[in-house]
């Protein structure tokens with residue numbers, strides 16, 4: 001008999017809770033945007049889109065549509081009868097990758113605009129980020145125990161290093177050049193982003209990579225990260241932007 005590894009009540013309830021939080025954040029950010037003239041709403045528009053995409057993705061995952069079963073491995077059923085095997089299928093929430101492929105470029109856009117980076121560097125950071133998410137998706141559906149699977153993961157990690165490189169080097173440099181206040185704020189929110197984002201590939205390696213985390217634990221870990229990376233990041237950015245005219249942009 002095959003074994004199915006899937007979310008319990010706890011995992012499903014967590015997905016619904018995050019879905020509701022993302023909707024609330026979208027409403028709050030929309031309200032905040034009404035306090036500023038339409039021509040100055042770029043950060044608000046970008047940040048609100050991020051939580052709207054996340055709400056849709058969490059709705060898909062919670063309602064059972066953004067997920068499919070992936071054949072994980074064939075394992076021997078009994079120690080003493082080595083030729084009886086059974087298949088293991090594990091839920092892979094592919095809707096996450098749809099979400100991330102849209103929202104991580106938008107999160108980066110927020111940071112790039114804040115820093116005042118130029119078009120070329122912004123595009124390189126965003127394209128590297130899309131490569132990171134898509135190769136992460138290939139890794140998630142890669143056949144178990146094949147070198148390709150970790151090969152895709154390695155490519156995704158290299159792409160992630162390109163993203164960090166763009167932001168830490170060019171982003172920080174440009175932000176510092178805009179003046180002490182913007183530079184300090186960019187260093188703080190960029191450092192926060194760096195720490196949160198770096199936990200994603202670690203969770204992936206434990207959950208999807210080496211299967212040392214069950215589906216519920218995986219859902220909870222990503223839930224905490226997603227709340228920090230989207231609503232908390234967004235609120236911090238928008239409130240600081242509103243009280244810091246130096247962060248205004250001509251776009």
Ligand code: RET
Nearest residue numbers: 136156157160197200201204226229230
């Ligand atoms: C994957 C696996 C492959 C290796 C790497 C990854 C990085 C993912 C990141 C995700 C960030 C997501 C955010 C979501 C928003 O809420 C795809 C997990 C490097 C950095 C910020």
